[in-house]
Amino acid sequence: MRAATAPPTAGRTAMSTKPDRTRVLLLTGGPLDGADGAAVGLASDVLAALPDVEFTWFSRWPHRRGRRPPDARGGHPVRILSRDGTPRVPERTQAVLSGAVHARRCDLVHAFLTIGRTFPAFSRLRPLLLGGRPVVHTVPGRPDPRLPARARPLGTTVVLSESMARRLRAARFGDVRVIPPMIPLEHWPSRPRPRGLPLVLYAGHHAPQGGAETAIDAAAEAAAAGSRFRLVLAMRGLPGQDQHGSKEALRERAVAQGLEDVEVRGYVDDMRALITSAHVLLFPPPTIGGVADIPLPVLQALATGRPVILSDLPQFADFGNAVLRAPAGDARRTGQQLAWLLDRLRSWDVLAERGRAAVEERFGPERFAAQYAALYRELLS
Known part of the structure; x- marks a missing residue:
């Protein structure tokens, strides 16, 4: 449903102040070339919007007809076994284990995870699984209102709307930012x-x-x-x-x-x-x-x-x-x-x-890229 987007100008120059490309792990519950979903769509948009970042992401194996592989220049796809690309328990388990390995090879982890019923347990294992790397956690959907109080923030939390930001701040969910999703105009x-x-x-x-x-x-x-x-x-x-x-x-x-x-x-x-x-x-x-x-x-x-x-x-x-x-x-x-x-x-x-x-x-790709690039710089400074 999404077409590959041409990288916006803002993203093309935003991360180029460092001599080496910033290495970022995109942590999703399934492959980016698998089933459509809000988390996969947002991760794919970040991948396309910031071409000067060296991303590592999960790719479906074996690749079959369906969603096209993401267009990332110089990135690193990590294959996970998936029958149809849907992020079921086997895919999520592989993503967590593989993410634990690749997080230590990156400068920053960018997670795209819904705050669901298994998230509180995952959040408590965050130091063990993701190490000491800074983490950006983009929350694609609205959680059960009871869950944030039982979980711990993974790092800086990004939500899509001000109403969601108010809800998480009221639950004392740490540093919460608002970056609306993008649409390739x-x-x-x-x-x-x-x-x-x-x-x-x-x-x-x-x-x-x-x-x-x-x-x-x-x-x-x-x-x-x-x-x-x-x-x-x-x-x-x-x-x-x-x-x-x-x-x-x-x-x-x-x-x-x-x-x-x-x-x-x-x-x-x-x-x-x-x-x-x-x-x-x-x-x-x-x-x-x-x-x-x-x-x-x-x-x-x-x-x-x-x-x-x-x-x-x-x-x-x-x-x-x-x-x-x-x-x-x-x-x-x-x-x-x-x-x-x-x-x-x-x-x-x-x-x-x-x-x-x-x-x-509010939802153009240039603004989207500039906001995420600025957040990456802030956390890595």
């Missing part, structure tokens, strides 16, 4: 409004609190108000889920709500084409837990110039008036906003312009 250019019957898109995971059910109910509200559109749900699965059963349940819900033009898809190879064809992105989950704090499809839609309707969750407050927000889990209000937006083309144009401007200002 050259690969997501702004596009004009599509013609024909509007396509309303939901992109998310098969999960009880993922928001797909609310999206269907909201679409039914808009249809009942007279709006005409096609609804597409692009659903990604997590390990162990009954994805087929979940798809059928969503289809049945749509039919029961009187929606006729509905398509439920699985993994989408060409997300850019799907978002470009969409008129509006709906992302109304009641809560976000475990997945990316700022989901990538939201940024991709805003960069493309597609208005977005979000749940009014704290992590989305930073978007300001660039998006529409409805109370979390409120399908009726979400549907009213959808009907209003589909009926007012001038408002659609205003939101499209605001969304693109917000991504350029």
Whole structure:
């Protein structure tokens, strides 16, 4: 789903003050050329954004058709055995053991790990596993609120939103910084409004609190108000889920709500084409837990110039008036906003312009590279 990004100018010069290239281990729970995920995506972005750093990262073996290997100039892939690239227990175990060896050969460790149920134990073993190297820990998703108090920070913690930073600081999680994720703007250019019957898109995971059910109910509200559109749900699965059963349940819900033009898809190879064809992105989950704090499809839609309707969750407050927000889990209000937006083309144009401007200002690759390069310099000085 991600295209390889050309290294930005900021990253090209940021780390070149040292005569030798800084050596950094990217510690992830699985291979970077394996299954898509927030942690893998962020690590791949750092890899591409800072070409003057000598990275070591995990690569899938044997390599099969799927995600392309990262484009790192002069870096060192370390192969781990993986059947399909999904970060299951065998992959995570290999990553921890291999990381313990390679951490001692690097100047800095950059971990991309969710604060999940096994993280507290890992955090207590940090001195044994990672030695005395400085550590940057980028947290890709929102943890169970009970876990940070039971864990220890690995080093300097980086989160994606101010709301997440406030939560971890309240849990006394040490030095917490905010570096928003990036979107490669050259690969997501702004596009004009599509013609024909509007396509309303939901992109998310098969999960009880993922928001797909609310999206269907909201679409039914808009249809009942007279709006005409096609609804597409692009659903990604997590390990162990009954994805087929979940798809059928969503289809049945749509039919029961009187929606006729509905398509439920699985993994989408060409997300850019799907978002470009969409008129509006709906992302109304009641809560976000475990997945990316700022989901990538939201940024991709805003960069493309597609208005977005979000749940009014704290992590989305930073978007300001660039998006529409409805109370979390409120399908009726979400549907009213959808009907209003589909009926007012001038408002659609205003939101499209605001969304693109917000991504350029806060989520561009130059800013992303400069912030991480500055943090690396600070910790290594």
